[in-house]
Amino acid sequence: MDVIARLRAWALARPRVLLVDPPAKVMLRWSVEAELDRRGWRSAASPADADLLVVLGEPGPELAAAVDVLWSQIPEPRHRLDLHHERALAVDLDAGLDALVRRSAGVVSGADRPSPASLLGTGADADDEDADGEGMDHEGMDHEGMDHEGMDHEGMDHEGMDHEGMDHEGMDHEGMDHEGMDHEGMDHEGMDHEGMDHEGMDHEGMDHEGMHMHHSGEVAGLPMASTASDRDGLELDVLKVALGPVLPGWPTGLVLRADLQGDVLTSAELAWLDADLLPAARPHPDPQQAALDRLARFLDVAGWSTAARDARRARDGLAADGSDQREAQRQAEAVARRVHRSRTLSWTAGGIGQAPSERSSGAGVLDRVRRWCDAASGRPVEDPPAASLDDIAALVEGVEIGSARLIVASLDLSPVPVVPASEHAHA
Known part of the structure; x- marks a missing residue:
């Protein structure tokens, strides 16, 4: 065994375990917890913290769908272990650990794993028009006072850009200092920003009036915060949140949905899966x-x-x-x-x-x-x-x-x- 393999085995010797225990599997959970404590394997606080996903028994259809979402959120290397009985529990956990170590040795691209948004059916995989600036309204955008120093024009498409009245004859753009250059009256309609490097671009003094921004709805399948008056009459962000159905120390299958307003929960509703x-x-x-x-x-x-x-x-x-x-x-x-x-x-x-x-x-x-x-x-x-x-x-x-x-x-x-x-x- 080489040094890299030894380090890999040492790093995963005590994996973090995310345990899914349906309500009818109490005794099996006790046996699994006893074996995990004996090995010194700690429970994961979240899917992002987990190495092993251990599912006890056969979850119902709703809980199984939630487990699929959890599985998609666990980073590589990862391994899922389904346990149905207490017999050979130590052998099953050893096999799960070996599979986790073997997976860490391979090159995992992640191209074959579904996204959480696709499993939730939020449609986040649809084309995002705002990603490339298409549909962005530049009308009324004032570039006066905009500092272009350090702005990289390489790859910038000027086709369709109106340079009328601007004399480029004999003009050398290499090392050209745009500081103080007045763009007032310059027509950006049809200008393609794809490939434009904004690193080092100073937006101070830039007037965004007329630019439309969305502060609610969904972005990439995730709900964005809106605002509402709290009990003191203050306008605070309101975000839809859910706790469960799988959390450490949480009754598996219980889902709490509520509005998170500031730092407190409001309008809570609870339901059991399956x-x-x-x-x-x-x-x-x-x-x-x-x-x-x-x-x-x-x-x-x-x-x-x-x-x-x-x-x-x-x-x-x-x-x-x-x-x-x-x-x-x-x-x-x-x-x-x-x-x-x-x-x-x-x-x-x-x-x-x-x-x-x-x-x-x-x-x-x-x-x-x-x-x-x-x-x-x-x-x-x-x-x-x-x-x-x-x-x-x-x-x-x-x-x-x-x-x-x-x-x-x-x-x-x-x-x-x-x-x-x-x-x-x-x-």
Whole structure:
């Protein structure tokens, strides 16, 4: 193995993983997370940060389409790994890593990969008339005071340019200084700007009156910001944004669409992908393990990755026997105590996620997380009532994106109603 190959293998030894876990694959996700923690592979914060895309089970049609968009956004080298069962999990991950390293050794042009815009059907691949200046209105554009010093005329097409009255006889353009040259009255109609190098061109003093610019709509398939009055009456940019359906610590399949006005979310709407195709959710038989799992996902969103890893290890260790289970219980109590007493978390999550009807009782993100800490320690805790999508939309109204992520992560959400354990046993 040569030096380049060794460096390539070293750089990809611990790839970033973007995990797609449909709601019905909880136990498979736990096994994958345990193996990733054992290897020291960290989760990717976004598709741009990912090396491996790991898809659990068979996503529904809507989620599968979203996964295709995510896949198109992951830069090379990349590899997609579909896992359907826990058997040979380590072997599958090793094979995925080997494929990633092999792909990094090849020359990838990217010509065969579809663009995200084409998958979304936004029509961004259509010809952009504004790209070459065609259709640009120069009428009323005043070049007086425009500094052409450093302007490269090589490749500039003067055909159709009206030079009437301008004497070029004996005029040497090489090294010609245009500084102070008056273009007033010069007709640019029919002038082709293709190939014109504007580097070094000074636009100071240039009058753009009459030039039409578009500040809304779509450019390259991406929505541009418009403006609207905020709650204080100020005109702020408004951009359509969406969170989900795949984010670290985010309920897979949940999509939040809202207007981002300034730095806060407004007019939020939430929906589940493939909700009609999913089986009814069942509560986990061990509420302590379930609480540790919820706590770990919240801590990942809050940026406390070491505590999240400890919570996952305690969650997995509780399924063992003997001394391993006792050690997991001690670890669960330790991480719950550390999170419950954290001043940083109290400062970060305190005061957000409170419904108007709950503000008097102080029920918010921090209270829900501390309830999970109690359950993670093994103490009996009463489950709060399930939150509807309309309730969540009201909670994220007027908050920042980071706060909205924490609010959603503090809720135990499911796309279908949870069947009580007694009813499931009876069935």
